[in-house]
Amino acid sequence: MPMVIFAPVKDGGHDPSIGKKVSAFLSKLYADDTAVGLHIEPIKGSADPKVRTGRVDDFYRAVLFKVTGSGQDHYVYTGVWPHDKANEIARTAVLTTNPVNALPELKFVEPAPAAVTPAPAPAVPTPTASSVLAKAQPDLDEAYVVDTFGLDEELVRQAWSATSDDQLLELAERAGGWRGDVLLALAAGGTPTKIREELGLDEQPDVAAGATEDERLLAAMKTAAGQMQFAWLEDDAELRRVIEAGDLSRWRIFLHPEQRTYVEKTYNGPFRLSGGAGTGKTVVLVHRARRLARDNPDARILLTTYTRNLAEGMRRQLKDLDPGVRLASALGEPGIYVAGVDQVANQILTAAKPSDVDTAVERVLGPGNRATGRLVDTDKAWRDAIATADTDLPADLRSPIFFEAEYAAVVLPNKVTTLADYLHVRRPGRGVALNRANRQRVWEVVRAFRAAAAVSGEVDFGEVCAVAAALEAPVFDHVLVDEGQDLSATRWQFLRSVVAPGADDLFLAEDAQQRIYGQRVVLGRYGIKIVGRSRRLTLNYRTTAEVLGFATSILAGEPYVDLEEVSADATGFRSARSGPEPARVATSSLTDELDRSAVVVRGWQDAGVPGEAIGILVRDQRMADRVGRGLEERDVGVQLVTRTAGRSGRPQLMTMHRAKGMEFTHVLIFGADVDLLPAAYLLRGLSEDERADLVQRERSLLYVAATRARDELVVMWEGTPSEFLVAGQS
Structure with a gap:
């Protein structure tokens, strides 16, 4: 029984309508490569004698390589094309090992001409200082890159002649695998040593003495760098899942x-x-x-x-x-x-002994409290506690947002249960300084909050986690x-x-x-x-370079700190894919924005984009309801995604928060207005530090929304655009 290795190349994807035929073809190949109807055939005049084509149906053929090692045949699947196109591709496809690092290479070359007269060499633009790689790597020359990474001289010359990111991305996509990643890493400013480490270029294939050329090639495809392009599927079921998943999920395979x-x-x-x-x-x-x-x-x-x-x-x-x-x-x-x-x-x-829970509650919340019950409405509860405590709180502390943060970041994790504890607890990173008098006033509000929760039988999830942690x-x-x-x-x-x-x-x-x-x-x-x-x-791996550039521009100039309290910026990221520039669309009114949105979504659907691959993202649930009704009135059916709703084959409408962790081929961001991003209604009454933190989270929210798009992104607003978009244009 032969082994099938999955290695689709650029433009090698098949029409979704023949997905089951491709799956059936590969399943038969996996079971028996001599099966009637497969028609696995070599190509006359091909550049690589290992290349084969196979019959998917009367119109489509698959392009494969047959490699034999340890007595077993292996077929490397690269894609499916119409009959004549498949034969053309098969004639130029070459699967070999790199002479410098012994890693696998799948590339396309012109087969040797039958005539003895050599063809003229193609003209190659002279590298200039304006090229992308010359700017990113001023201390490297082409010869060094060829010798260090084992890239073809022609590929390096073309790379060093690329004067735009689009040109370099197109070249990297054509090169594929580790070769394309080397070009992208060089463009991102990586050092040769770091690039070789990240890509695993120094790992040597595990081959026995006296191994055949095919066996060396198979070993190369099993290296870490090889497996980023060549997926060794473990069984027929896994093979079928890969084929039927379609292009949207293909990047997850490698x-x-x-x-x-x-x-x-x-x-x-x-x-x-x-x-x-x-x-x-x-x-x-x-x-x-x-x-x-x-x-x-x-x-x-x-x-x-x-x-x-x-x-x-x-x-x-x-x-x-x-x-x-x-x-x-x-x-x-x-x-x-x-x-x-x-x-x-x-x-x-729930699973713990009641006596253990009681002990943990007393350690975290103090006596007379509880850690189970219905979820509290924290905003309302803190507003009520502020009013009930009747203290002389300064204006900048009379904010539920301040108390939610203080409770979550200081009181609960430090198991503060008394005023004496709170007067002495450290408050690193809180921004708002509190003298002794204000700490006393704040603690009165905390006591009121806890007392009300004890009476009503309510709890917040921060308390649940704190008590559960105390159970150890x-x-x-x-x-x-x-x-x-x-x-x-x-x-x-x-x-x-x-x-x-x-x-x-x-x-x-x-x-x-x-x-x-x-x-x-x-x-x-x-x-x-x-x-x-x-x-x-x-x-x-998800978004195009154009979408990534747009998204990171939203973050420009904003200081971020990671979980180790180290500065984290958005530089150095790169994408292996290119596509259209994100569209910015200004509208004059909500009606105009809905009209234009309907045109965009309908256009995507008419172009064959599946409904569930389209995401329509808005700032909040109120806007989601309005947009849903507006699009339905314009004959664009959508699925409003809530806590319980799933995908239905329609364009998916949801809040930006709910879109976290999701992805779509096409995304429309609706309502990127100056009053909604950041949300003006959330900024009222905040201290300067609280406002800065909330604005940063709102900026991140737009970044999250933009990066849900894999291929195309459209951003719309009514009137004045968000300050985050204006910053991104400068």
Whole structure:
């Protein structure tokens, strides 16, 4: 039975309508390459004798390479094209190993001409100082790059002649695999040593003495750098999932060599993986959870994040990756347990002995309080507490936002239960200074808040996590956390408490630029020491370079700090894909904006974009309701995505917050007005520090919304655009 290796090239995707035919073709090939109807045939006059084509139907043919090693045939699948186009591609396709680093190369060359008269060499523009790579790498020359990375001289000459990012991206896409990534990494300013390390270019294929050329090629495709282009699918079922998934999910199949390192490596304690939107942090988490479960089937693994819908998204990705993966259905069971942090904390409390819970509550909240009940409306509860306390609070402290933050960042994680505790507790990072008198006034409000909650039987999830953390119940062997920048201090305390310190205990992913909830947190203050175990991903797998450039411009000039209290900026990120520039559309009224939105969405649908691949994102639920009604009136049916609604084949309309963790091929951002981003109604009555933090989170919210787009992005506003967009244009 032959092995099928999946290595689709640029423009090698098939029409979705023949997906099942392609799947059937590859399934037959996997079972028996001599099966009637496959018509696996060599191509006369091809540049590589290993190339083959196979019959998908009367119109389409697949282009493959046949490679034999250790007595088994392997077929490398590159794509499907119409009959004549497939034959043309097959004649020029070459699969070989690089003479410098022995890594695999899939490229296209002109076959040797039959005539003896040599063809004239193609004209190559003379490299200039204005080229993208000459600016990014002023100390490197072409010959050094050829010798260091093993790139073709012609490819390097063309790369050094590219005077725009679009030209270089197009070249990188055509080169593919590790060769394309070398060009992108050079353009991003990476040093040769760092690039070789990140891409795994120094890993030597594992080949036996006397191995054949085909066996050396197969070994090269099994290296980390090789597997970023050549996917070794384990069985027929996995092959079928890849083919039928379509292009939207294809990027998840391949792990970048650096990603593969983070999936497979063992760490002697907590590890933090950072990176911008679309760099594959969640993909690493899902693959790592699966790897841990395979290594030890009895391991209890928690895969978690801030919100329930994000957790459900990870569960779907895990099942897509491996339908046979063992998922735990309850705490303490072997397998991977996927749930939101708050859900897990609540389950820990429910399962604990009542006497243990009472002790933990008294430690965290003081006597007479509780840790279960209905969820409190925090904004209303703090407003009521401020009014009830009747203190002489200064105006800049009479804000529910201030008290929510103070309670979450200072009172709960430090288990403050008395005025004496609060007068002496440290408040690092809070910004608003409090003298002794104001601390006393603030504490009176906290007492009023807790007293009212005790009477009404209400609780907030910060309290649930704080009490659950105080139980100190290590019920997991490994904890993997996504979107770590959005977790509060007590949630981090809770996660630290549910896994015993040791190898591979905590693995977390975060992006400071995507913090849209809560306050800044420094992990070291809550028992999570990461010194020396932190890395950053920079290659964007989701969005085009144009969308990425637009999104990062929103963040320009804004200072961000990561979970280790280190400055984090949005520079150095790069994308392997190119596409159209994001469209900025100014409208004169809400009616005009709805009219134009209907035209855009209808145009995408008429062009064949599936409805559920279109995302329409708005600032809040009130706007979502208005836009939904407006588009329906214009004969554009949409699916309003709420906590319980799923995808229905229609364009997906949702708030920007709910879009976190999702992706679409096409995104329309509606209502990017000066009064909605940042939301003017949230800024009223805030102190200067609170206002600055909220504006930063609103900026991040627009960044998150923009980076949901894979291929195309349209941003609309009524009247005056958001200040974030104006900054992005300067």
